[in-house]
Amino acid sequence: MLEISVLLLPHGARWGLPEYATEGAAGLDLRAAIEEPLLLEPGGRALVPTGLALALPPGYEAQVRPRSGLALRHGVTVLNAPGTIDSDYRGEVQVILINLGKEPFLIQPGERIAQLIIARYERIRWRLVPELEATRRAAGGFGHTGRL
Numbered sequence: 590m591l592e593i594s595v596l597l598l599p600h601g602a603r604w605g606l607p608e609y610a611t612e613g614a615a616g617l618d619l620r621a622a623i624e625e626p627l628l629l630e631p632g633g634r635a636l637v638p639t640g641l642a643l644a645l646p647p648g649y650e651a652q653v654r655p656r657s658g659l660a661l662r663h664g665v666t667v668l669n670a671p672g673t674i675d676s677d678y679r680g681e682v683q684v685i686l687i688n689l690g691k692e693p694f695l696i697q698p699g700e701r702i703a704q705l706i707i708a709r710y711e712r713i714r715w716r717l718v719p720e721l722e723a724t725r726r727a728a729g730g731f732g733h734t735g736r737l
Contacts, residue, residue, distance in 0.1 A: 591707065594644035598681060600624070601640010604699045616654060616704030619684060627696040634668055634687040637702055645676040645707070652706040653684055659702070664690025667703055 595606060600622045607617035621627070622640030629635055645651060653672035659665040668685040684703045688694050696702065 591646075591649075593646075593707065596642040596644075598622070598640045598642060600638065604640060607639075607641070607705055616706050618656075618701040619653065619682065619703045619705050621696050621698060621700045621702050623696065623698050626698065629665065629686060629688040629694045629696060631664075631688050631691055631693065634685060635696075637684045637686055637696065639682045639684065639702075641682045642679055643674060643682060644679065645674065647676050648709055648711075649676055650674060650708055650710055651682070652708055653682070654704045654706060656701060656704060663692070663694045664688060665694050671706070 597606065601620075604620040604622055607619055609617055619639045619641075622638045627635060627637065643651060651674035653667055653670070653674065655666040655670050665686055665688050668687040672685065674682060682705070686696070686702060
């Protein structure tokens with residue numbers, strides 16, 4: 590199991606560390622580390638603090654993803670989904686939420702607002718070539734195989 594160093598900031602201490610909601614959950618629930626409810630008008634967006642700062646090891650990133658229930662029921666989602674937290678970032682994890690719904694949405698203190706996924710990644714080195722290896726698909730994309 591990977592161990593991640595985490596700093597619980599004073600305004601996040603009340604809500605504790607992110608947790609997995611179930612044994613099979615891939616994402617940890619991030620909570621709104623706010624003192625007062627925050628109104629998110631339709632079309633509005635807000636940067637919501639979580640009260641956490643992470644120290645990810647090299648080769649890992651944290652992805653901030655929407656919660657499906659908020660998206661389905663209220664149209665509230667993560668604007669830059671998935672948001673990426675790099676291994677050398679040491680600031681507070683914050684979530685950019687947007688209300689794509691038709692009704693105002695009130696974010697409550699401590700409410701679960703997003704999920705955090707820890708993922709490995711590879712760094713690359715470019716190799717410039719005069720042409721790419723041919724495949725059957727070639728440059729076909731954006732529905733070129735049809736609906737069925």
